[in-house]
Amino acid sequence: MATLEELRNQLDEIDNRMAELYQMRMDVCQQVGEYKVKAGRKVYDRQREKDKLADVASKVQGEFNKKGIKELYSQVMSMSRKLQYQRLVEAGALGRLPFIQIHSLDKENARVVFQGTEGAYGQAAMNQFFGEDVNCFHVRTFRDAMEAIEEGSADFAVLPIENSSAGPVNEMYDLLDEFENYIVAETILPVVHTLSGLPGTRLSEIKRVYSKAEALMQTTRFLDDHSDWQRISVVNTAIAAKKVLEDQDKAQAAVCSTYAAKIHGLEVLVDEINDEADNSTRFIVVTNQKIFLKDASKISIEFELPHESGSLYNILSHFIYNDLNMTKIESRPVEGKQWEYRFFVDFDGNLEDAAVKNAIRGLREEARNLRILGNYSIDGQI
Template sequence: MLDLKETRGEIDRVDKQIIELFEERMELCKEVAEYKLYTGKPVLDRKRELEKIAVLKSMASDEFYAHSIEELFEQIMSMSRKLQYKLLTEEGINNDIGFDIISKLPMENVKVVYQGIDGAYSQQAAMSYFGDNATYHNVLTFKQAMKEVRDGVADYAVLPFENSTAGIVTDVYDLLVEFENYIVDSFDVKISHCLSAVKGTTLETIKEVYSHPQALMQSSKFIDEYGWNKVNCANTAIAAQIISQEKDNTRACIASKNAAKLYGLEVLAEDVNQSSINTTKFIIVSRRKIARREANNICISFEMPHESGSLYTMLSHIIYNDLNMTRIESRPVPGKKWEYRFYVEFEGKSDQPGVVNALSGINAEALNMQILGNY
């Protein structure tokens, strides 16, 4: 019978040798980094790595070991690249991601755009953030709001980003990639929905309920209890306006109490959203690539090669640099079947060395990486 203690001792001896050889290999990688620094060659040479792994796999004694060696050296090469990115950053290569660091956002006499009409939650959010320092105007779509910021018609756009009940606002995520605008701040607004309708309407006469898809989702338990049909609108306030104009007591809307008052509707039920802590996170978007000094969130988007382990490789740059990831979302890439774009948020500042290292690595190894904001 084998002596377990003796066998474990042999494993310890081999592990020590592995560590010594690993450190020796990493020291050689430093020389590679110096060469690349001098010649300007990129850190990632995927063709060379694949050729190298194929040779190493051919040395294995069976298929199991060949697969294990492939996985092992994928990780070793990934760690080697991370070391090289770190060394290049320390030498001043790729150590500026282009954000101007400012003490506070310019807010005097600014022009602010929001999606919707008078009475929209976005209007409420915009006015609570900017107060009397701004002039406000509205547009009908999120895309129009982003265009106005890009084209200089507005200094900022205030857009809903995520709801605690219904999740992300997918259109806004996609538009952040389409337009070269940046998130410069975020804040939470507590949302309290009401069921409103024209005078004479009762719960028994209602057949359809109008609202924005997010508001309908947030209130779905209440709506489904009565079996009412849901009708999507571009905005909760627009839904209130439609109900006010049509004067049909078979229709009602989900909107704020303020919108109901503004459009002369009666509130039939308050707090119809199923969560008592229903909250929407709004973002402030600017065309300027700026970040407040106290900003501590980075948001990026990227696509990646359709290969096994690609997502892990991207996220490993965040892990390796001791950064805390707070969000990950995926969205289909328009025009590409079964391909996805990932949105990742993690804690950090744009001038923090670990952030720069992580972004350098992801940018070099992903497809179409964009920094969406530091806020």
């Protein structure tokens, strides 16, 4: 019986041969890539790869080895494709992306829309990014805001997309898919909720609490201590404050900001009722123009994938191979396709970066309905 050292020596010899064969295979793939550049051929041939995996699996014994060699060759072919994508991009086969690079946003002359009413967190985020003197108006829903910039009645919309404690705003992801609008910046707003009511209201008088669904989620611990209060969701925290003022009913209170309470003449009954003290909301600045800032450092994309094993795993390898840092991934159901999902990914980079171009070339060929949602600056800094 061979010793462990002898067996390891055998493995080393096999690995050396495999490394040599891998190099030979990649050299041939380089030539294939050059041929495809000249012939204008696509890199990814899904059926050929399926046939290849079935063929190599037929050459080994046992289910474990069959599955293993298919996984191995999936990776080998994935690396081959990425080499060919690189050759295509170097040859200019990616083409110009339909985004125009700019040096700065025209904040002084912009007309901006936010969702909610006076005193909304959206207004605070807008003022934080565009300044207090911004030319602005407000609408009732996120959809109304997206329609406003699509039709041109506003240049930009400032809308929430994620909260640090409550998570993503799913409706915004659906609207980003539905509308041909694009993210050009983001700004992060600290969120501090209060319980506010009519002046002189006592906590014992309250029966109903109004606020946005996310705000009610973010103050669950405080509200749970008052289990007899009915929680009622409305479109916006500022709208909740406005309702309490208009109804003039001390049985009602609102979860809203101090600013909203002041705007609508309410008294802060309890301050800082957030479940988490460090609570922030990420707002995106959206426009209908395909533009990006010269020093933009973050990219958002969306795509769909075949409903089959390994499809997401293979797609994510494009970020790994190109040394791109993926910072976020979300999924949303695809309408009309049961158990199929649309993925939203944020990653670091600029559309002019070679690594980004390589990744996008591969993603376009291997994913379905790839869209670039924007290339923008974190916190709107350029």
